[in-house]
Amino acid sequence: MNTLSFQRLLFDSALYGAILGGMILASLYWNPRLWIKDLPPEIRKNVAPLTKQENGQRTVFSLAFMLVMLGLPVWLLAQLKAQNSAVLSFGEAYLYAFSLLMAFNLIDALVIDFLFLTVLHPQRVLVQGAEGMQHILRDPMFHIAGFLKGVVFCAVVALIFAGLTALL
Numbered sequence: 249m250n251t252l253s254f255q256r257l258l259f260d261s262a263l264y265g266a267i268l269g270g271m272i273l274a275s276l277y278w279n280p281r282l283w284i285k286d287l288p289p290e291i292r293k294n295v296a297p298l299t300k301q302e303n304g305q306r307t308v309f310s311l312a313f314m315l316v317m318l319g320l321p322v323w324l325l326a327q328l329k330a331q332n333s334a335v336l337s338f339g340e341a342y343l344y345a346f347s348l349l350m351a352f353n354l355i356d357a358l359v360i361d362f363l364f365l366t367v368l369h370p371q372r373v374l375v376q377g378a379e380g381m382q383h384i385l386r387d388p389m390f391h392i393a394g395f396l397k398g399v400v401f402c403a404v405v406a407l408i409f410a411g412l413t414a415l416l
Contacts, residue, residue, distance in 0.1 A: 260344075260348060268313070268316065338411070342409075349401070357391060362388075366386045
């Protein structure tokens with residue numbers, strides 16, 4: 249691999265994961281109810297549905313998040329390809345894209361889900377109606393299942409990004 253350095257891969261992956269992780273933590277601080285649809289089903293049953301205003305906020309945040317989550321890797325891949333005189337193999341593009349996406353998946357699983365929500369479990373992010381149900385949110389199998397779904401997502405989306413990079 250002559251066009252992609254490990255140092256570049258590590259730096260860009262850490263930056264990408266930190267940006268998305270920061271967006272999630274900021275949204276949890278601002279209004280944890282925006283994440284109701286991502287809670288375990290047992291908790292969702294006991295929580296009031298999102299209000300019209302919260303649905304609007306969730307839509308705006310989700311669009312901004314998806315734009316960054318999908319747009320930043322495309323932009324970074326284009327920059328990497330341009331810096332290497334438009335030479336970037338499919339394998340290098342895939343490894344780079346997969347590493348970016350997995351960095352966020354790991355930060356989401358280890359920092360946000362495990363450390364923040366499971367170990368620290370600040371009261372500020374506890375959604376009204378879920379009192380006394382924190383043990384469900386702390387279930388490691390719920391978070392492991394989410395991480396494994398993320399691995400599949402990362403693998404598939406990295407294929408798409410690598411294919412686009414090879415074509416363009």
